[in-house]
Amino acid sequence: MTATTRITKGIRTVANDIAQGFFEITHNGFALLGLAVMFAIITLVAHPEIRTESEVRLMGWLQDRHAPTASVNLEPEAIERATATNPQELPKQQAAVAFWLSKKYGVAPEPLSALVAEAFETGRRAKVDPTLILAVMAVESGFNPFAQSHVGAQGLMQVMTKVHSEKYEGYGGKLAAFDPVSNLRVGAKVLKECIARAGSVEGGLKLYVGAGNMESDGGYTAKVLAEYARLQSVVSGKPIQSIQPNPAVITPVVEPSAPPTVENVAALTQPS
Structure with missing residues (x-):
């Protein structure tokens, strides 16, 4: 086996190891994400007060995000005055x-x-x-x-x-x-x-x-x-x-x- 062949085989082995590792990490990550979502849903269903508070915070965040756009129409009644x-x-x-x-x-x-x-x-x-x-x-x-x-x-x-x-x-x-x-x-x-x-x-x-x-x-x-x-x-x-x-x-x-x-x-x- 020549040196070139050995180098090529080594590169292939490293690439395969990296791909396999990436797959394992991604697979496990999605699994963990799925479990987290499942537990979050169970928690929200079991505790309505947490769901309500979360909805309020989400709505506040959305309003803050849209504040610059909404400011254009803060005084729609001005024309009436x-x-x-x-x-x-x-x-x-x-x-x-x-x-x-x-x-x-x-x-x-x-x-x-x-x-x-x-x-x-x-x-x-x-x-x-x-x-x-x-x-x-x-x-x-x-x-x-x-x-x-x-x-x-x-x-x-x-x-x-x-x-x-x-x-x-x-x-x-x-x-x-x-x-x-x-x-x-x-x-x-x-x-x-x-x-x-x-x-x-x-x-x-x-x-x-x-x-x-x-x-x-x-x-x-x-x-x-x-x-x-x-x-x-x-x-x-x-x-x-x-x-x-x-x-x-x-x-x-x-x-x-x-x-x-x-x-x-x-x-x-x-x-x-």
């Missing part, structure tokens, strides 16, 4: 108002569309012209829901929150003054009360701005009526330039109640 509406979903007149206000005041049409839709709905319920509500909003805050004056008037319609705090109780409290829809609804209610007390839109606007017992309101009423007329023009589809505000021909939009007095004017417009 947003004060925004697609202007193309509004009626034609409301959409026209939303786009016109958006262009004039540099505010996105989507939040303005939500406010326009709410103004029309609130105006319908309160029997106040929605374009008047929007005109007051435009002059008071320029559609800034976080506006605040030096005397404490707050929000879109610059309602005196301290004076009308009870009107916000149904919306969760005073902080609702900075919620656009809540402020709009409360402001529309205050505006309606002012018009009813004064007996006219012009007088109601003077009460609203706190100038009911003054000779001049600093041009506030004229500004609101001018914007009111422009918005009415937008709604009717007429050229805005052809509309000029004329307070003498604007009739009240709500039935007047008691005439204004110094006491009720102060209650409506002055901080406590």
